[in-house]
Amino acid sequence: xxxxxxxxxxxxxxxxxxxxxxRADFECISPNIDxxxxxxxxxxxxxxxxxxxxAEKISEHNKNAIIIASDTCAYCDSKILGKPLKKDIAIEYxxxxxxxxxxxxxxxxxxxxxxMNYQTEIAEYEIKIKKLMQKEIFDYIEKHNPLNxxxxxxxxxxxxxxxxxxxxxxxxxxxxxxxxxxxxxKILDS
Numbered sequence: 001x002x003x004x005x006x007x008x009x010x011x012x013x014x015x016x017x018x019x020x021x022x023r024a025d026f027e028c029i030s031p032n033i034d035x036x037x038x039x040x041x042x043x044x045x046x047x048x049x050x051x052x053x054x055a056e057k058i059s060e061h062n063k064n065a066i067i068i069a070s071d072t073c074a075y076c077d078s079k080i081l082g083k084p085l086k087k088d089i090a091i092e093y094x095x096x097x098x099x100x101x102x103x104x105x106x107x108x109x110x111x112x113x114x115x116m117n118y119q120t121e122i123a124e125y126e127i128k129i130k131k132l133m134q135k136e137i138f139d140y141i142e143k144h145n146p147l148n149x150x151x152x153x154x155x156x157x158x159x160x161x162x163x164x165x166x167x168x169x170x171x172x173x174x175x176x177x178x179x180x181x182x183x184x185x186k187i188l189d190s
Contacts, residue, residue, distance in 0.1 A: 004112075007062055009054040009069035010178075012148075014156075018179040019068065031057040031069065035082075043075040047107030048120050055111035055118060065113040066188070070179050074151030076102040081151035090141050090152035094162075097151055099131040104150065106175040110187045119190075121183040123175030127153075128165035136161070 008019050011030035019026060031054040037046050047070075054069035074081040076097050084090035104125040111118035140161055146152040153162065155176045172182040 005065040007065050007067045009058040014177050015179045018174050029058050033057050043073050043080050043105050047071040047105045051107040051109035055109045059113035063113050067111045069109045072106040072150050072178050074104050083148050084152050093152045094137045097129045101128050119187045123170050123180035125176050129162050130164040
């Protein structure tokens with residue numbers, strides 16, 4: 001039997017780095033799907049749905065493959081905060097989450113493109129953000145460019161700058177960066 005290709009359904013540099021720490025032989029293909037939240041959709045539901053849609057999109061032209069897809073969002077005070085993409089929106093997000101508790105959800109989907117069977121998992125994180133001064137917000141954005149990160153929060157650099165309290169219930173910070181490796185490894189090993 002021919003060995004299946006491993007495909008990461010993402011163009012994220014962070015997800016690629018994470019996966020390369022546990023798997024050497026994989027391809028990256030960007031799924032380019034509409035990531036708009038559906039009306040009344042909860043944050044946890046959205047990240048799972050989008051992870052599944054990304055994997056299914058890549059499977060359309062890639063058989064004999066195992067496809068890994070994930071999606072991350074931030075949730076604070078009943079608002080889902082996506083990637084700001086622009087500096088003024090990043091400033092707005094950071095002012096909004098300043099001094100508050102924020103939740104991050106990363107949905108994971110591993111799909112077998114031949115039979116379309118998939119497994120999903122979700123990684124959840126709860127973080128208390130420090131009360132941020134405007135200068136801290138501007139300095140953080142200028143120095144760390146968090147425009148492609150949910151809620152303008154890049155854990156790799158934010159941990160020392162933005163976090164007041166953080167309890168790691170997952171025991172795996174990789175999901176906070178965008179790809180929960182412990183959960184992924186369990187699925188791939190099963």
